[in-house]
Amino acid sequence: MVALSRLARLLVPLLLLAPTALVVPTASAEPRTFTLVAGGFSDETSAVTVNDFNPSEVTVNVGDTVTWKVLGFHNVLFPGPETPPPLIVADPDNPERQIFNPAVAFPTDGDTFDGTALRNSGLPSDEGDQSAGPPTYSLTFTAPGTFAYFCSVHPGMTGRVVVQADGELPATPEDVEAAAQQKVNDLIGEVVMKEATTPPTGEPRVLAGVVASNAEAESLHFAPGTLTVPVGQPVTWTMDANSRELHTVTFLSGGPEVSLESVEEHPGGPPTIVVNPQAAAAAGGTSYDGSGYVNSGFFAAGQSYSLTFTAPGTYSYYCIIHGPMMSGTITVTAEAPPSGAGAGTAAPNVPVPAPQVPS
Numbered sequence: 001m002v003a004l005s006r007l008a009r010l011l012v013p014l015l016l017l018a019p020t021a022l023v024v025p026t027a028s029a030e031p032r033t034f035t036l037v038a039g040g041f042s043d044e045t046s047a048v049t050v051n052d053f054n055p056s057e058v059t060v061n062v063g064d065t066v067t068w069k070v071l072g073f074h075n076v077l078f079p080g081p082e083t084p085p086p087l088i089v090a091d092p093d094n095p096e097r098q099i100f101n102p103a104v105a106f107p108t109d110g111d112t113f114d115g116t117a118l119r120n121s122g123l124p125s126d127e128g129d130q131s132a133g134p135p136t137y138s139l140t141f142t143a144p145g146t147f148a149y150f151c152s153v154h155p156g157m158t159g160r161v162v163v164q165a166d167g168e169l170p171a172t173p174e175d176v177e178a179a180a181q182q183k184v185n186d187l188i189g190e191v192v193m194k195e196a197t198t199p200p201t202g203e204p205r206v207l208a209g210v211v212a213s214n215a216e217a218e219s220l221h222f223a224p225g226t227l228t229v230p231v232g233q234p235v236t237w238t239m240d241a242n243s244r245e246l247h248t249v250t251f252l253s254g255g256p257e258v259s260l261e262s263v264e265e266h267p268g269g270p271p272t273i274v275v276n277p278q279a280a281a282a283a284g285g286t287s288y289d290g291s292g293y294v295n296s297g298f299f300a301a302g303q304s305y306s307l308t309f310t311a312p313g314t315y316s317y318y319c320i321i322h323g324p325m326m327s328g329t330i331t332v333t334a335e336a337p338p339s340g341a342g343a344g345t346a347a348p349n350v351p352v353p354a355p356q357v358p359s
């Protein structure tokens with residue numbers, strides 16, 4: 001046993017010099033990367049957006065990295081000791097108008113997080129090249145703690161990273177990534193099913209988005225997409241109390257589409273992204289005769305918008321925020337509404353294809 005005795009001779013001085021070095025005999029594990037999903041989207045047909053981080057909590061060790069795949073219009077923001085910045089603010093150079101907050105829109109420097117300073121991925125740009133897959137954001141965690149993070153666009157979309165000094169982790173990176181994909185698929189499936197099986201109410205009422213039971217996903221659809229009402233009948237659009245989206249109900253009457261924002265370039269600096277007041281503000285009053293620009297303005301969870309149709313015809317409308325993917329039709333017939341309760345005839349919801357999640 002020559003080898004053992006030589007080992008013993010080597011170990012004894014080591015024990016004397018640095019006993020703690022041998023308490024944990026295994027070398028520290030290689031840093032790992034955990035891949036999470038921020039958001040998720042089905043396809044243009046079923047148009048289900050996931051407004052959730054999955055998994056919503058992950059446990060890592062100091063030195064590990066978390067990478068978020070960003071699927072949709074989301075940011076990943078760790079406020080650290082700061083107050084999370086709002087998405088839309090008054091333009092400091094022109095307080096009459098509203099802009100997308102640069103503190104939300106653009107990424108912070110630094111790819112590590114220790115809880116002492118804010119980190120933000122910024123918002124994905126429409127112009128981004130997605131041929132190499134969705135945009136990602138990565139942070140390496142350099143201090144233990146439990147750290148909350150947010151999406152600045154979708155209220156209630158939050159997650160937590162638990163950073164422990166060292167030791168066993170409850171899940172491997174492979175487990176975490178598989179669970180995230182499964183959850184996104186399940187949420188999309190739930191909303192597709194809920195929308196397809198929601199019967200018409202018989203009321204002159206349209207849902208702006210169909211929301212999953214836990215609010216973690218919703219469709220970017222008007223449901224029902226087509227509605228027939230008698231002339232003189234008000235129609236009410238409502239948003240689920242748990243929705244994390246903003247929508248508009250906008251009748252263009254053949255006019256041009258309205259953009260959500262305009263971009264002002266500044267040489268040598270970031271652009272200013274101005275919220276189009278024509279998109280954000282209500283316009284056109286409370287009745288519609290098939291002409292002119294009539295807009296609900298931005299409306300959010302629990303809010304509703306009503307419009308009375310004063311002329312027979314078939315009228316299409318859409319949501320400025322989500323574009324033609326989120327559009328609907330109101331057909332107004334010549335008969336007067338029946339006395340008493342208003343009646344509307346809704347077409348059954350059209351079954352939509354099975355979800356496909358970009359991986």
Ligand SMILES: [Cu+2]
Nearest residue numbers: 247319321322
């Ligand atoms: Cu919308």
